[in-house]
Amino acid sequence: MSTRLSKGGRLIDRSAALEFSFNGKRLKGYRGDTLAAALLANDQMLVGRSFKYHRPRGIVAAGPEEPNALVNLGSGGRLEPNQRTTVTELFDGLEAASQNHWPSLEFDVGVVNNYVSRFLPAGFYYKTFIHPRPFWKHVFEPIIRQSAGLGSAPKDRDADRYEQAYAFCDLLVVGGGIAGLQAALVAGRAGARVLLLEQAAHWGGRAPVDGDVIDGKPAGDWVDAAVAALEGMENVTLRARCMAAGVYDHGYVLADEKVADHTPGDGRPKHRLWRIRAGKILTATGAIERPLSFAGNDIPGVMLAASVRDYVVNWAVSPGDRTVVVTNNDDGYRTAIALREAGLAVPAIVDARANPAGDLVAKARSLGLRIEAGRGIAKVKGGKRVTSVAICLQAGEGAVIDEIACDAVAMSGGWSPVVHLWSHCGGKLTWDTANACFRPDPARPPLNHDGGAMVHVAGAANGAMKAAEALLDATAAAEAAVTALGMKPKKAKAPVAEAVAEGPMEAVWIMPQGASAELKAKMWLDYQNDVKVSDVQLAAREGYESVEHTKRYTTLGMATDQGKLSNINGLAVLAQALNEDIPQVGTTTFRPPYTPVTLGALAGEARGEIFQPLRRTPMHEWHERNGAYFEPVGLWRRPYCFPRAGETHEQAVHREVTNTRERLGLLDASTLGKIIVKGPDAGKFLDMLYTGVMSTLPVGKCRYGLMCNEQGFLSDDGVVARIDEETWLCHTTSGGADRIHGWMEDWLQCEWWDWQVYTANVTEQYAQVAVVGPNARKLLEKMGGMDVSKEALPFMQWADGRLGGFPVRVYRISFSGELSYEIAVPASHGAAFWAALHAAGAELGAMPYGTEALHVMRAEKGFIMIGDETDGTVIPQDLGLDWAISKKKEDFLGKRGQQRTFLASADRWKLVGFETLDGSVIPDGSYIVAPGVNANGQGKTQGRVTSTYYSPTLKRGIAMGLLHRGPERMGEVVEFNTVKGGTVKARVVNQVFFDKDGEKQNV
Amino acid sequence: MLLIECPCCGVKAEETELSPGYEAHLKRFGPGSTDEEFEAYMFARKNPKGVHFERWRHAYGCGKWFLAARCTATLEVFGTYPAQVGEPPADIIEKIKARRPDWKGYK
Amino acid sequence: MSEPMSALGGAKSEGFASVREIGPLGMISLRAKADVKALPKAIKAAVGTGVPGLRRIEIEGERACGWMSPDEYLLVMPYGAVAGALEAIAKAMGGAHHLAVDVSDARAVFRVGGAKADQVLAKLAPVDFATLGTGELRRTRAAQVAAALWKEGDGFTVVCFRSVARYVFDLLATGATPGSELS
Known part of the structure; x- marks a missing residue:
């Protein structure tokens, strides 16, 4: 036990x-x-x-x-x-x-x-x-x-919270064993900013367990002194419980710090994901012991030899009273010695090598331990626990020589350097025949932004398995890294570990060498995914020659441990089965994370209220207080409608539309993009940007404009106002302000950099309110302060002034077809201005309306909406907007694109209106069916709906859509498909359903 | 994650502070150009494995577009420079030649 | 007419660092090339500082001028001083090509104070605060939105867009939760 x-x-x-x-x-x-x-x-x-x-x-x-x-x-x-x-x-x-x-x-x-x-x-x-x-x-x-x-x-x-943080350093040292500590000491003394990470809670790695002696003292003492020295350096930061998960381009490293896993509920973040940018990375990540492949090697009680030693030395835990050690190297003897020194029984050391020799072998002999040289384990016996092992000749086929009762088996198949971080960004490996392992190839490191080595490696991770070698290697690696960073390492005496003479290891991939098929079917390679030696051999027989294919076919190394124990053994078995050398077969790709990182750490602070930035207008709180139902528009939240008690959203929208058309509606239009364009060349610039002419727009007037990309497709629209001789204000769509501002800057910076034009995105400087409806003028007159009469402020003009004491700019523009003013006030007055309009407007029937009422009203008027009528494949001509495209201008962005034959053709889907014969609303997303089927047997289409609503004004369903040669087909009846099956019949009509002559807006 | 120095403000910006903008040194073809010229300008973008010139905008910084010479295979950055030039600066060309002797030039 | 309201009405939070919304603050975005002769005079007239060098911010009491890009400066002043400053700039610049606009209302401004204020910001921005000197203005990203920040007093001033003021305040307050100090 x-x-x-x-x-x-x-x-x-x-x-x-x-x-x-x-x-x-x-x-x-x-x-x-x-x-x-x-x-x-x-x-x-x-x-x-x-x-x-x-x-x-x-x-x-x-x-x-x-x-x-x-x-x-x-x-x-x-x-x-x-x-x-x-x-x-x-x-x-x-x-x-x-x-x-x-x-x-x-x-x-x-x-x-x-x-x-x-x-x-x-x-x-x-x-x-x-x-x-x-x-x-x-x-x-x-x-x-x-x-x-x-x-x-x-x-x-999740009851806990997580966070992320950025860190910067010259040298990131990963691994707090003696190699990592020594590397950090060298770099710290040279003056480098050093960050030292250790995944465990304690420092020192294996050396204190292995009984190493450094500078004449036990390794543990040296570790304590090194940690103390590093903690005393201002330029060095140490983080324990912090696992470097992955190395990425240009010195970027993600590390998962388990801040409070061991103190749950103490208020600290559970994990912190560090986003580290390092000048250089030095991995001192040690090595992992390999299991041996013998029958029954998965029975509880069979453990890695060094781990058995860890349990005894670190935690005073005996894995078993009687432990058989099986090994192919001298390190396994350390476990036998540690067990014996703890007073436990070691019935035998089964050594696959014929002639073991070295200091540790000699010590085991002197302790009187039974050494079975040239032997292997034929089979482990037991069910839920080991009861005995049968031993055999390693060179044979598994004939049992002896059976030894035991309750634990400590196995050592040699050591594999932890090369994951070296490999994540393309560092290559080389085969180390002496230690039968892959280790980093110093000639082929992963590269940094300057073309130099990004990762250095030291200690056991570099194949320097013994303490004495590891310290020398770490000193050299750290000096090289520091020198590459442009610093000078200080001369200091490197610590010296006592050398232990060890005999060579001998690669053993199957035990015994000539094991029968029956035995191989009980030799586990991957414990978690249940992959055995026989499975890999089967894969090879079935033609899986690539290690990557074999991995996927057998699932070897695909469990949550990512094959840390199974990989090398598995590919050695594959290499044997393919009769190739191990380096020729190669390894599978190492991918981050080194060990799993919990999703909470990856999400960090981004949860709940701060999952995503929500953009709020200055009136947002009013909307919340007044029961707005919000919808996302980009990152903005805009009121979709303001339902009253007992109202459905649909009923609220209908009320808002009717009220606006008959009395007075107020819309929070603050999200509308607003970009100032100024300079001697601003007119010329806007003429390039818009399909129409903006340079000729008189000061004080507004003009609707379209912007296209270079392919000719419509990308944004809005009203442009001429502010003064050199200044224009361009309105963009709500979601489009940043994109269009970036688009302007792109052309100004990269193509026409000699033009004298400056832009400024002032979207958020202003709160904007649309005052809409027959009573709109009455409300502004009641607010008082400026002349908003038809004569003083005609349609498509703007004026600065004061309303109710607020500094305003009033645009006489309409997206609803009603008498309408869009009023901009500085955002810090937005909430007060909005409240003042409601207070003054109450007796005029003022109600707020939301985006859905806005959509219904613009559809009744046949106005297009970017994103509804456009989808990145639609040109303005498809939408009947030829009137907004200048014929005279030699050039504008998109003009050449629109000249391409398939866009210039009349044979396109074009915008028209639809009225269903039965008055119903065409389902969103419906296509207009055409006779026949295509090559895939699917019904053909000849168009699709782009906007479809119930019109409370007309009391029927209305729609706009694109139809093949649509404007030529007025009066024709077409059929729209529906999700439920069947079709809806609709007549092709002009897309302006309401007030075709625009009389209402022009009063 | 790439780390690229913005030549306009000197910040060594990480990739999340930048937005990419495809191939640099394109010549615009507008009205009057042939279909072949327009196609080449609009669609026939270079995508070499190796030395490449590309546009970046320091979107979360000074807002300026700049150009970078970078190896798409090793991610080595040879240099960055402001966008207001017709072709790569001579010192960057020299640096690339020194690092990649078999490089055939930027055209 | 009402008093101008900052985005969050002066929200406050106390953690291992303090977070406080300040303002409304007067701000002007001034765009002009650095070699424009009238530029020093215009900036002097508007905020009383010199022209800041690359990524610098010149602070004079309640007023400041920060370098935003090779042709953009951020002028900071009391909210009520903007109109006068715009006039002064227009007068000083004369016919020289430039753009000066009031952006006071487009922004939200926070003070993050305390000895560990940098640790709050290190959770949000990919900035090496150990090398960010006094008098340096850094434009960067705070989690998912744009921000500008500089050292001031015992902490930092952080500027973001007004519409995301609540988001940035919540980020800062969450980052300053006691027990989550980075060192």
Whole structure:
């Protein structure tokens, strides 16, 4: 059984006992424990079930590479699935539950998959669930979804908050082991701004566990001194619990800081996502131990050797009373020695190498440990826990020589440098034959904006596996990085670690070498996704030669651990099956994040009220107080209508239209874009921008204008006012102000930069109110202060003045066909002006109206709306707007585009009005059907509706739309399709439905 | 995420502060041009793997458009310069030639 | 006529940094090339400062002139002083090509105060505050909207568009929540 030892544990505080629960069982641990350590201390080796076969699975590792020990953590608003127990810090009250089993962890029905596993090989789903087609959606997928999947998705709103922050540094050092600390020391002393990140809660990495001696002292002492020295440097920042997730272009790094995972509910953000911009990045990310592939290597109790050592030394947890060590390298002996020194039994060290030799081997011998050289494990026995191992000759086929009773197996297949961050932006790898691993190729680093190396690498991450090498490597790498940053490293004595003579490792990809098919079908490569040696070999036999294809076919390395343990073993097996060298087969692509980043951290502050900026007009609060129903227009929120008690939105819109047409309506038009264009060349510039002529517009007058893009398609419209000799004010659509201002600046800066024109976007400087209806003039006269008579301020003119004491600019323009004034006031007076109009207008029947009433009224008048009548493929001529296009001008933006034959043709869909024969409203989005079918058997179309409304004025449905040669077909009856099936008949009419001669607006 | 220095205000802006604007040094063809000229101007944009000249606007900064010489394969930025020029400045051409000896020129 | 109202009516929030909406403040956007001879005189007449250099802001009491782009300056003054300043600019510039417009009402202005004010802003803007000196005006992005900021007093002045004042205030107040200090 696994248990807590009575002594030791460098990371735990035995005076701080904590309570937690696992599957409802109350358990005890200590501050400093990881959840995995605490579970093991309570003999909870079985923690989950595998994904496909539902085999019992135990804790394998002690760090982020753990594939099995994932749990649902917390509950309600703090439920998080797939949390890795090996990196989850224990806190009082922690709740964890195992996942991927039903009905219970101990008894799981899904385990039947295990007994039929020979019928579920790689590619099983691809091969099986193809026919019959409808079965996939209705039968196979629901069953697979039910039986597969990992943790449960949270249903409640996240109770915690998250944030993001930017950070800048000269050198970002990733990894707080001895290599990272030494690199940070070198760079810090050279004066560089250094940011040092460590994913764990503590510093020092493996060295203190491995018993390294630095400068004559235990590694832990050196680590403490280094951290203290770094904390004393003003130019160095240290962040623990901060995982560098990904390296991106030009020195950009995302890092996830687990600020309050271990102190939930203390008011701090749970995670903080750092967006780091670094001059250079130095990765000292260490290495991950590889499992060995022997039959039964997934039975709970089989663990990575160095992780076993971590549990014993860091947390005083014994994974088992009797642990067999199996290894192909000397490092495995450290575990055997650590176990023995903790007073635990090591029945045997099974070493695949024929002649192990070195300091550690000698020490194990001197401790009297049994070493089985040239041997391997034929099979691990046990169900939910290891009971024994059968050993055999490594060179043979698995004939059992001996069986050794044990309750844990510590395996070491060698070490793989963590090259993820090096690789994210294209850093290349080279095969290190001596250590049988890929490591960064210093000649082919990822590149920075200056073409130089963006990432440097040091320590075990660079293949410098021993402490002595790692410190030297880190010193050199940091000096190189600092020099590349243009700084000078200070001369300082590099720390020296005591050298330990180790014998060479020997690559072992399958144990034993000649294992039978039966054994290989029980050798797991990917624990989480249940991929075995036999699956990869099958993929190779079936022709999957590329490692990327094999990965997808077998799902090797595609689980949440992203193959941290399985990748190299898997591709070694593939290489053998293909009879190629490992470097030729290559690796799959490393992609961020290094370990999963929770969605909350990626969203950061953007949730609730600040999910997205909402643009508010100065009258927004009035609208809210008066029950406005809002609709988004770009990022603006505009009142769609102002429903009264008991009214539907539709009824409110009809009331607003009728009231405006008969009495007086007030519209908040502040969102309308307003751009000042000024300069000696402003007229010439606007003549290029608009299809019509603006240079000839007299001061004091307004003119409607259209803007097209260079292809000739209509992009925006609005009324232009001539303010003075050199100044024009251009109104744009509500959503278009920024885009059109950018468009103007583009031409002024990049094409006509010698023209003397300045622009300013003054959209938000003014609140604007449309005062509309037969009583509009009466209201302004009542406000008083300026002459707004027909004579003083005729249609399509503007005037400055005061109304009710407010400084205003009044435009006599109309988008409704009614007598209408659009009045601009400085935004800081907007709310007061709006209230004053309502107060004065009450006796004249004033009511606010919203965007929908605006739309209905403009459609009754046949006015186009950008985005309704246009969609980026419509030219002004399609809309019958030829009158707004100058024939005389030699050039304007879009003129050449419109000359293209297919646009100049009469054979286009063109704007007309439609009246349904039965008076109904044509459904939005309807197409006008044409006889016959196209090549795909779909019915042909000859047009579509662009605006369709019920007109409260005409008491019937009205519509505008584009119809093939429409204006030539007045009076014809066409049919619109509907979503429900069937069609609606409508007559083609002129699109101006109301007051065709414009008498109402011109009074 | 790219980091590009705006030549108009000197800020080293990250990509989120900029908006992209396709190929630089285009010659506009308006009325009077042939269909082929207009097509080339409007649609036939360069998309090289390697040295490329492109337009950027410092949209969340000084608002100015500028031009950048950049390698689309390695993302190396050879230099940035204001937009009011007809062709890349000589010093940037020299720098690119030094970094990419087999480069065939910007045309 | 009413008193001018700032976007949020002087909203306030206290966290590990204080956030306060100030204003309404007078602001003029002045566009002219730096080599226009009358420019120094116009700026002097309007706000009493010299012409700021690249990305600088010259502050004189309640008035300031900031460099916004190679041909754009932001003039800051009391709200009531705008009309006079516009007249002074027009007079000084004479026939020289320029554009001067009142943008006082188009903006919202915040003061973020306290020793850790920079930490609030570091959550919103991709700006290296360690290298942002006194007297530097930085135009950038605050989360999803445009902003301009500079050091002033014990903190920073942040300017954004009026329509997103509530969004920016909420961002700043959230960023200053106690317990979320960056160091």
